[in-house]
Amino acid sequence: MQTDQIQIHDLLLRCIVGINPEERVKKQDVIVNLTLYADMRQAGHSDDIDDAVNYKTLTKRVIDHVEQSEYFLVEKLAHTIAEIAVVEFGVQRAIVSLEKPGALRFARSVGVVIDRTAADFE
Template sequence: MNEVSEYNDKIHIRDLALRCIIGINPEERTEKQDVIINVVLFTDTRIAGQTDSLGDSVDYKTVKKTILALVECSEFLLIERLAEEIAKVCLDNLRVQKVNVTVDKPGALRYTRSVAVEIMRTRKCYGQ
């Protein structure tokens, strides 16, 4: 793979609105709360761009369904942990070389729209 373009191509999954148990306070442990997830999948799209075949690309519908399944049954304390787990499942796709994950928790702090954590992970982070 050409090093210049290895990480230049990106697939964005934007504003995935889900609900899960998240937080450290007792009241946050009983009711699901809103989270907004944004994911950038770094991949090489050149072959898919030439063949027009999903088999040569990242199936972002499958990635979205995997994130949905993970998040909706999760009960993490911290959005940092939720972001980390999302990154791991994204990197399970061998075509994804790097991932940027942002998890927003709307209304987490008074007077703010949301609090967010953004992480960047590569295959090397997980020994893949």
């Protein structure tokens, strides 16, 4: 497993997510953080975007996906974000942190962290 990482921090997005009826009506904030593992040696040598994971394109894809989604569970939303990174963009491993601000009283946010590789999507 390659240890090179791309890190994308604090994507503030809005989507329908939750099991309660009031959560199914209006979009809520979610905060997404990604750590993506990929071999960046060739890109480091060539300085060519074709040899790299295009994180701008990947981020746009994640934004579009999240903002169109209507999942019941944050676990499902995080899993599908990891699937985009691994399956569509070919990263070796994706760690997705997804927070839902204000979901619990007295807590700034509640969230999940998932860790996926290609084997999880076979």
